[in-house]
Amino acid sequence: MRTCLVVDDSSVVRKIARRILEGMDFQIVEAEDGAKALEACKQAMPEAVLLDWNMPVMDGYEFLGHLRRMPGGDAPKVVFCTTENGIDHISRAIHAGANEYIMKPFDKDIIAAKFQEVGLVPLPEPTVA
Template sequence: MKTCLVVDDSSVVRKIARRILEGMNFHIIEAEDGAVALEACKRALPDAVLLDWNMPVMDGFEFLVQLRRLPGGDQPKVVFCTTENGIDHISRALHAGANEYIMKPFDKDIVVAKFQEVGLLALDAPTDA
């Protein structure tokens, strides 16, 4: 089973993401900010990271930069999931190593499509959520 780290300071967003991703047969780890997420990644790298941008303590961008510096940190597929829709934000995220970018609010179909695009799901993968 693949693991997805959901990083968002909103417990509601984490709960929604968990429900969607568990229906896609992912094991979920949650973190409320980038610092907590980075510590989780130091213990064990996930297959995927669904990452918010604006968070206290350490934002998503700084987390991404630090993740990519870890041994093996280039492996997890990172999908930014945020309200930041400016081309400068998107460009910075992709340049720092994000694999994809989705806007909040999101739904199951959007998450499935992006996870398929980055190779985390087969194009015909069944989902229960």
């Protein structure tokens, strides 16, 4: 089973993301800040990371820089999930190694679409009429 690391300082956001991603057949690991997320990655590198930007201890941007420099840290697909919607934030995230970017609040359809775009979830089969 594929693993997704959900990194957010809000337990409510982590719970919602967990429910959505478990429905997409992901095993979930949670971290409430970037430092704890790095420790989780050292234990077992996930296939996906759903990453908040603004967190205490270590923010998502700093975590992403550390992740991408770790052995195997180039492999996970990273989707930033944040309230930061300025083009400068999006550009910084992509240049730092994020694969995609979604805005809070999110729902199942938004996460599914972004995970499909980065190749984590297969595209739905076309229906034939």
